[in-house]
Amino acid sequence: MKKYLPAIDSNSDSAVRTLPQQITLANGMRVLLLSDRSTPTVTLSAHFKAGSEYDPEYKAGLASMVADSLMSGTKTKDVLTLAKALEDKGAHLDFEITREGVRAQGSSLASDMPILLNTLSDAVRNPTFPQKEIELTRQQTLSGLQQDLDDPDEVARRTFVQSVYPKTHPLHILPTPASIKRVTRADIVSFKAKHYRPDTTILVLVGDFNSAQVRSLIETEFGNWQVSGEPPAVHYPAVAIPQSLININSVLPGKAQAITYMGSAAINRQDPRYYSALVLNQILGGDTLSSRLGAEVRDRQGLTYGIYSNFLAGKNSGTFLIEMQTNPEDVSKAIASTRKLLGEIHRTGVTRQELETAKRTAISNYIVSLINPEELTHRILMNEVYGLDDDELRSFTAKIQSVTLEQVNQAAKELLHPDQIVVATAGPVVVAGQR
Numbered sequence: 001m002k003k004y005l006p007a008i009d010s011n012s013d014s015a016v017r018t019l020p021q022q023i024t025l026a027n028g029m030r031v032l033l034l035s036d037r038s039t040p041t042v043t044l045s046a047h048f049k050a051g052s053e054y055d056p057e058y059k060a061g062l063a064s065m066v067a068d069s070l071m072s073g074t075k076t077k078d079v080l081t082l083a084k085a086l087e088d089k090g091a092h093l094d095f096e097i098t099r100e101g102v103r104a105q106g107s108s109l110a111s112d113m114p115i116l117l118n119t120l121s122d123a124v125r126n127p128t129f130p131q132k133e134i135e136l137t138r139q140q141t142l143s144g145l146q147q148d149l150d151d152p153d154e155v156a157r158r159t160f161v162q163s164v165y166p167k168t169h170p171l172h173i174l175p176t177p178a179s180i181k182r183v184t185r186a187d188i189v190s191f192k193a194k195h196y197r198p199d200t201t202i203l204v205l206v207g208d209f210n211s212a213q214v215r216s217l218i219e220t221e222f223g224n225w226q227v228s229g230e231p232p233a234v235h236y237p238a239v240a241i242p243q244s245l246i247n248i249n250s251v252l253p254g255k256a257q258a259i260t261y262m263g264s265a266a267i268n269r270q271d272p273r274y275y276s277a278l279v280l281n282q283i284l285g286g287d288t289l290s291s292r293l294g295a296e297v298r299d300r301q302g303l304t305y306g307i308y309s310n311f312l313a314g315k316n317s318g319t320f321l322i323e324m325q326t327n328p329e330d331v332s333k334a335i336a337s338t339r340k341l342l343g344e345i346h347r348t349g350v351t352r353q354e355l356e357t358a359k360r361t362a363i364s365n366y367i368v369s370l371i372n373p374e375e376l377t378h379r380i381l382m383n384e385v386y387g388l389d390d391d392e393l394r395s396f397t398a399k400i401q402s403v404t405l406e407q408v409n410q411a412a413k414e415l416l417h418p419d420q421i422v423v424a425t426a427g428p429v430v431v432a433g434q435r
Contacts, residue, residue: 019393020204020380021211028199029222032380033214034206042113042207044093045377046104046120047385050195053099053170053234053316059182061145061175064097065137066191071095072133074126079133082119091116093123099171100314101385105374110208114217121221124196129188141180152259152426153323155250160261160424163248164319168237171317194232198225204381206373236316239265241420250426257305258328258427260335263321266415269313269386275399276411277311282358283350283408284342284416285309285322290361292354293322296341303334311415315386320415328428335423342418349409363397 020032052063071093073079086093091108093116104124108116148154158174165171203222205214241264267273285293285308298304307324326334350358369375383392 019390020206022390023215023218025198025219025223027223027225027227028197029225030202030384031215031218032202032204032384033209033211034204034376034380035209035211036206037208039208039373040110041373042108042110042116042205042209043373043377044104044106044116044120045204045374045381047202047381048102048104048124048196049100049200049231050191051099051101052097052173053236054191054195054232055170055173055175057167057173058179059187060173060179061141062183062187062191063102063195064175065134065141065180065183066188066195067095067097067102068137068141069129069134069188070123070127070192072137073128073130074122075128076126077122079130082123085115086119089115091119093119095123100316103378103381105378107373113205113207113209113214117217117221121225124201125222125225127192129185129192131185134185134188138180138183141175142177145175145177145180150252152252152255152257155252156259156261156323156424156426159248159250159426160263160321160422161319163246163422163424164263164265165239165317166237169239169317170234170236171319197227197231198222199227200231202381202384204377204384206377206380234316239317241265241417242422243420245419246422248422248424250424251429252426253428255328255428258326258331258425260324260326260331260423260425261321262335262338262421262423263309263319264417264421266311266318266320267313268318269315269388271313271318273407273411273414274311274313276403276407277313277415278362279355279358279400279403280345280350280408280411280415281309281311282362283354284345286358287361292341292345293338297324297334297337301333301337303330303337307334307338331425331427335425339418339421342416345412346416346418349412350405352405355403355405355408359400359403362400366396366400 020034023031050063055061055063071079071082089108089112091106091112093104093106096103104120106116162172162174267277283292285291288294288298288306288308293307293309298307303326305325309322312319322338324334370379380393
């Protein structure tokens with residue numbers, strides 16, 4: 001795997017480093033193959049444009065129920081047979097819902113790759129959605145949702161997201177017990193038929209294989225997958241940051257700590273400021289132990305158990321957020337200190353030493369992450385989903401290295417606004433100064 005990793009020295013010659021082979025099937029399905037004979041395994045990652053962004057408000061959770069039901073039985077195999085085929089070979093295949101898509105993640109020994117690909121193909125092309133399994137999925141979903149609605153972290157996150165994004169925005173729509181109960185088998189069958197399509201599917205394979213042989217296998221499993229019509233579209237309206245500070249407090253009696261989310265709408269993945277924002281975030285709160293927020297709010301003032309920040313940059317939208325866990329008595333002080341620090345960075349920026357340290361950390365973290373085959377396949381997959389340059393896998397470190405102090409400080413002025421953010425806190429009665 002080492003030969004696929006970019007060197008820490010961004011000036012080194014990277015021309016010999018291998019990039020994935022790209023294939024597009026006749027039905028529009030995109031495939032990226034990266035052969036690595038140093039490992040006896042194969043890792044698979046796939047993206048289906050069938051995320052919760054397509055959920056109707058009154059049946060929010062539909063996309064998730066579809067993804068959770070794909071392995072519940074197909075035209076030729078019931079749920080147990082599907083699971084046993086993988087288990088007997090020590091393989092696995094899971095589906096995970098996100099806002100912008102459904103991700104399949106799997107792995108197997110190289111010799112068992114035909115079983116892994118066949119299971120993936122069968123699950124997404126031939127699911128039967130037995131009513132009994134749908135009801136089991138519904139009960140599991142309702143049980144998980146009930147736990148979420150009593151979890152300060154989830155309550156604060158949901159409140160934050162729905163306060164940042166208006167009702168007309170796909171991110172605002174979140175499942176409720178009522179919406180989950182409204183989902184029918186007919187809804188699930190219809191959603192699957194409409195949104196799981198070869199022309200919006202991306203498949204990535206990394207591991208021990210011959211690319212020509214794998215291509216033939218993929219053609220066999222997916223080549224005759226056909227759909228009609230154009231892919232569904234979803235509208236993401238522009239979202240402005242708040243004109244003033246917005247505070248929302250949710251009371252959850254009996255909880256030992258409070259959770260606060262604060263931030264606003266921000267940049268998407270294709271924004272030219274992305275790399276500057278990444279370095280800025282590393283300095284601000286990318287690491288609870290070494291960041292400014294961690295050093296000041298957590299270590300020096302002792303106001304939080306943990307605090308971090310992030311720019312969540314998706315294909316169609318982005319969110320800047322800070323999350324902190326605090327003693328309920330310290331919520332107001334922690335919020336005030338955090339906003340003060342945001343204001344300082346907004347006005348005066350960061351230092352050159354902070355810049356260089358942050359860039360080294362970001363590059364090192366990136367290189368280390370790619371040693372993990374799952375992380376590597378995920379990077380390759382999401383680069384394709386986001387529509388990034390073919391060379392992004394190996395040019396990422398050079399882009400981080402080229403970020404200047406002026407760019408980071410400009411990003412701070414444009415993206416950090418301590419008086420124009422949403423602050424959502426969930427916890428016991430004593431939150432945000434309220435008793």
